[in-house]
Amino acid sequence: MTNLYDDLSLEELSERIQNMQEELTAARKEFNEKRTANLRSLMETRRETDRAIREEMLNLGYKTFKTATGNIWSF
Numbered sequence: 001m002t003n004l005y006d007d008l009s010l011e012e013l014s015e016r017i018q019n020m021q022e023e024l025t026a027a028r029k030e031f032n033e034k035r036t037a038n039l040r041s042l043m044e045t046r047r048e049t050d051r052a053i054r055e056e057m058l059n060l061g062y063k064t065f066k067t068a069t070g071n072i073w074s075f
Contacts (some may be wrong), residue, residue: 046069051068
């Protein structure tokens with residue numbers, strides 16, 4: 001049985017391995033970004049909502065209040 005890499009030199013094999021490792025690293029990064037995209041979006045929405053709640057509470061005259069997530073805000 002003939003191996004795909006039989007006719008490559010050690011340097012060529014080393015270069016090919018390096019390229020494959022770089023591609024794998026890039027693919028892992030892209031996978032993790034896609035896998036966590038929804039979570040990151042939800043977390044940003046939560047930060048924006050918390051910010052809007054703080055502003056509204058201040059506009060209503062509250063100086064301290066507890067959010068739904070259990071955070072206590074004092075101003």
